[in-house]
Amino acid sequence: MTHMNKLSQSDTKERTADACVKAAAGDANTAAAETRAAAAGPFALPELSALLDWYDKNRRILPWREDPTPYHVWISEIMLQQTRVEAVIPYYERFLAALPDVPALAAAPEELLLKLWEGLGYYSRVRNLQKAAVQLTEQYGGVLPREPKALEKLAGIGPYTAAAIASVAYQVKAPAVDGNLLRVYARLTGDPRDVGTPAAKKAAASAYAAVFPDDRPGDLNQALMDLGATVCLPNGAPHCGRCPLADRCAARRDGLTDVLPVLAKKAPRRVEHRTVFIILQGDRVLLRKRPKTGLLAGLWEFPNTEGCLSETQARAFCAALGIAQPDLALAPPARHVFTHLEWDMTAWLVTVPLGHGDGSSVPLLRHGDGSPVSLSLPDPAPLRESPAADGPDSARFIPVRTVLSDYALPSAFSAYTRLLSAILTPQD
């Protein structure tokens, strides 16, 4: 390569990268970008066929693909929202074993649903699954409809999920435009717009729709998803040398794979300090239910409050719950990241000083002076509980074993659920 060529390539890259940045800031000439991207199209017939061939040889083997009924595709797609494929597989298999079809899902008790979902987070997804199962039972005889627009009327199903179900389970020509398809589209066409904008999503959907084949629409969606997940990677350099679309790719040609797709910067997460209380009375632990709306709606949790409470403040919190003279020890801190929020948690292990202790110690936990925490195992005695109603004021002592086996505690508290488990089976 001559010096001039190198210069002109780097010049082009800088100019286009600059255009990308401007596009993200809203300065781009949207009409021009749309025209250019539409003219490029995502791919033409030869590349389409190469992509499907690549998929036949390289597709990921996933349980829901082995028997892609509408129900299977639906459950897997809902689980895959916000969750990695590898993490979803055991959840999917357990869910299907417990609730194999729409009627079983519609009739499942809420606690079972939540327990099956425990660890996946975003529990509104599973609540919506059940709402949709009821809708399906009442309106469609328990069968998912094939038209994307009808699917979109079901709880929790948006345009992407509807297209995925319709194309994979029913072979309807509907592009399922998720992050993978948007990334592949932006790189193939060199579209410099922020792929999070409705205009870019619409452009990608129409460009894909224009080339969807009659015979394998579901496979084309899955081929693009797999290409995005395994070759045209979101973070780090894409593996262009292994890409069946490389000859047509604008980003590869222009050296822009590290610039495209353009994504607007997300607002920084809000950090909230919270203090969590693991309150033990013998072999039982105090749980309370969260409000029916908002973050982690309606889920059981360890009592907690905003702020980083000192020992004195923690004692006052316990007193408000009716616990006098508790034995307090600091538990390890923990952090949990939600989409827009981060919890930095301080925790107090509270042992209720009733009855006679057996002196068994918990090696993980130490008092401020380094001495081990002693867990008393008192005779159960009534504290201030409000078991009559669910809601933010309801709190009850529940055997730790039952909590671990039957209750769905949010992943935000997983460090403390593990702590409970360690308390139950202390190390030698």
Ligand code: SF4
């Ligand atoms: S050539 Fe590279 S950047 Fe272009 S679509 Fe393929 S993997 Fe992505």
